Amino acid sequence: MNSAILAQVLVNGLLLGxxxxxxxxxxxxxxxxxxxxxxLHGSAVVLGAYAAFFGWQLGINPFLAALAIGPxxxxxxxxxxxxxxxxxxxxxxxxxxxxxxxxxxxxxxxMLAAFTADYRKMGSVTGLPPLMIGTVSIPADRLIAxxxxxxxxxLVHLYLTRSRxxxxxVAVRMDQETARxxxxxxxxxxxxxxxxxxxxxxxxxxxxxxxxxxxxxxxGGYLGVAFVACVLGGLGSVVGAxxxxxxxxxxxxxxxxxxGAEYGVTVAAVLLILMLLWRxxxxxxxxxxx
Amino acid sequence: MDRRSFLAGSxxxxxxxxxxxxxxxxxxRIGAPLPLTGPLAPEGRKQKxxxxxxxxxxxxxxxxxxxxxxxxxxxxxxDYQSATPRGVQACEFLANQEKVHFLFSPFGSGAxxxxxxxxxxxxxxxxxxxxxxxxxxxxxxxxxxxxxTPNETLTDPIADLVVATAPAVKKxxxxxxxxxxxxxxxxxxxxxxxxxxxxxxxxEKFAIGALDFAxxxxxxxxxxxxxxxxxxxxxxxxxxxxxxRELGLKxxxxxxxxxxAYEEYIQALKGAAENVSSASWxxxxxxxxxxxxxxxxxxxxxxxxxxxxxxxxxxxEASASAVGAILQLALKKSGTTDGPAVRDALxxxxxxxxxxxxxxxxxxxxxxxxxxxFQIQNGKTVVLLPDEIKQGEFKLGIS
Numbered sequence: 001m002n003s004a005i006l007a008q009v010l011v012n013g014l015l016l017g018x019x020x021x022x023x024x025x026x027x028x029x030x031x032x033x034x035x036x037x038x039x040l041h042g043s044a045v046v047l048g049a050y051a052a053f054f055g056w057q058l059g060i061n062p063f064l065a066a067l068a069i070g071p072x073x074x075x076x077x078x079x080x081x082x083x084x085x086x087x088x089x090x091x092x093x094x095x096x097x098x099x100x101x102x103x104x105x106x107x108x109x110x111m112l113a114a115f116t117a118d119y120r121k122m123g124s125v126t127g128l129p130p131l132m133i134g135t136v137s138i139p140a141d142r143l144i145a146x147x148x149x150x151x152x153x154x155l156v157h158l159y160l161t162r163s164r165x166x167x168x169x170v171a172v173r174m175d176q177e178t179a180r181x182x183x184x185x186x187x188x189x190x191x192x193x194x195x196x197x198x199x200x201x202x203x204x205x206x207x208x209x210x211x212x213x214x215x216x217x218x219x220g221g222y223l224g225v226a227f228v229a230c231v232l233g234g235l236g237s238v239v240g241a242x243x244x245x246x247x248x249x250x251x252x253x254x255x256x257x258x259x260g261a262e263y264g265v266t267v268a269a270v271l272l273i274l275m276l277l278w279r280x281x282x283x284x285x286x287x288x289x290x
Numbered sequence: 291m292d293r294r295s296f297l298a299g300s301x302x303x304x305x306x307x308x309x310x311x312x313x314x315x316x317x318x319r320i321g322a323p324l325p326l327t328g329p330l331a332p333e334g335r336k337q338k339x340x341x342x343x344x345x346x347x348x349x350x351x352x353x354x355x356x357x358x359x360x361x362x363x364x365x366x367x368x369d370y371q372s373a374t375p376r377g378v379q380a381c382e383f384l385a386n387q388e389k390v391h392f393l394f395s396p397f398g399s400g401a402x403x404x405x406x407x408x409x410x411x412x413x414x415x416x417x418x419x420x421x422x423x424x425x426x427x428x429x430x431x432x433x434x435x436x437x438x439t440p441n442e443t444l445t446d447p448i449a450d451l452v453v454a455t456a457p458a459v460k461k462x463x464x465x466x467x468x469x470x471x472x473x474x475x476x477x478x479x480x481x482x483x484x485x486x487x488x489x490x491x492x493x494e495k496f497a498i499g500a501l502d503f504a505x506x507x508x509x510x511x512x513x514x515x516x517x518x519x520x521x522x523x524x525x526x527x528x529x530x531x532x533x534x535r536e537l538g539l540k541x542x543x544x545x546x547x548x549x550x551a552y553e554e555y556i557q558a559l560k561g562a563a564e565n566v567s568s569a570s571w572x573x574x575x576x577x578x579x580x581x582x583x584x585x586x587x588x589x590x591x592x593x594x595x596x597x598x599x600x601x602x603x604x605x606x607e608a609s610a611s612a613v614g615a616i617l618q619l620a621l622k623k624s625g626t627t628d629g630p631a632v633r634d635a636l637x638x639x640x641x642x643x644x645x646x647x648x649x650x651x652x653x654x655x656x657x658x659x660x661x662x663x664f665q666i667q668n669g670k671t672v673v674l675l676p677d678e679i680k681q682g683e684f685k686l687g688i689s
Contacts, residue, residue: 008537221499
């Protein structure tokens with residue numbers, strides 16, 4: 001493989017990874033803070049993509065629409081956590097997993113009924129030609145989507161590290177009981193975190209919808225991406241999700257090149273297993289979090 | 291409501307239900323499992339339009355002639371959401387619960403192959419409108435009949451045309467959806483590449499449902515392929531073509547099967563569809579006279595346009611209408627709806643139809659067609675082969 005191909009493959013992987021980071025960050029946050037494996041996440045991504053698609057049909061740029069769609073799906077997440085998930089929050093992780101799986105079935109089938117399983121596709125959002133750097137081609141829409149994905153994720157990281165509520169979320173993640181003793185309203189933090197997680201999923205959906213076809217059938221794939229990137233980066237670590245997403249994107253891209261295009265998902269699965277064996281806490285996560 | 295009116299109402303209801311049952315007992319029921327939603331929905335809906343047109347024409351003429359009377363026809367659809375396992379379940383449901391007399395197969399080679407086992411088990415003749423791969427027909431089944439010739443009848447003429455008109459084309463890339471038809475097309479083209487002593491520089495598959503093709507397209511660009519052949523279905527092909535443009539991949543020849551024959555492909559890609567070449571089993575430009583319900587290709591095209599707001603039928607829609615018309619001929623010939631008898635009539639068929647001459651080989655696959663090769667030029671499909679219906683010259687290069 002010569003350097004020009006390698007450069008193109010790396011760019012392809014990073015562009016994909018930026019989107020993966022946005023998908024994974026919310027999932028990782030919810031898992032890390034609430035200890036809930038949110039099976040609803042993939043469908044929330046698809047819901048965001050549909051909202052962006054319908055907005056695009058009305059002439060609204062999906063990248064701008066993310067500013068409204070993210071908070072709207074975040075609000076939905078807040079309601080779901082506050083009134084449904086919260087009821088079993090103290091139960092073993094399997095119970096919350098089954099609950100969110102059931103919620104996912106409801107949302108996914110509602111989307112199938114409302115939108116059908118047909119692929120919908122936006123045209124070129126920016127209408128700009130690919131950016132050429134030497135022989136490396138960088139599609140404009142993909143570049144913007146990937147950069148915005150990382151920016152959105154990084155903004156959540158800033159919120160967690162710089163704001164009072166963000167510190168409360170981190171405190172709950174580190175030690176729920178102590179956080180409660182310090183006056184943190186843990187139930188409120190849970191709902192807020194779940195909301196932020198789904199808001200990120202909604203934003204990721206807007207970005208993905210601008211690049212790839214949209215269908216409820218894609219939700220499982222997005223959930224898989226979130227899972228692998230989250231394990232790679234480390235549970236609960238938003239920066240870890242960025243790293244995990246980018247690593248997954250590059251590994252998939254390289255694997256697809258070196259092993260074969262149909263083995264992209266297999267490469268991701270092998271990477272997941274190796275990571276769990278070698279470094280279960282992830283690249284940036286904390287060991288032994290349960 | 292008094293007692294008298296209640297009794298009168300009940301009597302009317304009983305009579306009506308008896309009438310409905312009599313109607314039901316007389317009707318010919320055809321099961322049609324289709325991917326009406328999901329990634330294959332564009333193809334599934336095309337088949338449905340073809341079936342619906344045929345059924346409407348039949349009903350306009352008072353039904354299907356079976357023995358000494360005309361019987362109404364009803365197509366019972368089942369949406370399997372583009373998931374082949376559900377397609378098999380749909381076949382089972384239609385055969386077992388809906389008690390259909392005949393089956394039209396699920397879409398494409400893979401699902402048709404899977405569903406054909408059900409038809410064989412229940413001895414229900416199944417007509418496949420969109421299955422071309424030999425692997426569908428080499429199972430030793432007796433009740434399966436298909437209107438698509440084997441895949442090499444598509445790839446061989448294209449390979450011959452490319453070699454004859456573009457001698458500079460030496461390096462070939464084959465990229466296929468990991469699905470029965472595209473893989474079978476790839477196998478057939480590989481033979482053509484070998485026969486013409488071309489250099490196969492890339493030969494890969496992509497997973498069903500894949501959305502990102504950047505890595506394999508980068509490889510094709512690095513391999514400097516002169517001719518790229520992509521096998522898949524319309525959504526795959528639109529996505530691959532879009533991403534080819536994003537990566538600046540411009541081979542001299544781009545061939546895609548089986549999407550460019552559809553108007554939706556041209557509409558979705560606009561200028562990016564220009565000069566994409568393809569082949570299909572039928573084209574509205576062909577001219578056949580037939581003994582079937584439509585009478586001729588021209589009549590069929592006109593009937594289709596009248597039924598669907600002036601739309602021109604493509605091969606998938608025409609094939610779907612053709613399986614209905616062929617079944618109708620077999621019913622007329624056998625004079626019964628008995629599965630084995632109709633099966634025998636189909637096996638012995640040697641008829642002229644708007645679709646072309648219809649004769650099924652020993653495996654049940656049609657062996658009497660000469661599929662056209664075409665290219666998209668100025669937003670229209672232009673037939674390049676066979677010579678008798680040629681509409682234009684082969685153009686090299688894509689944007």
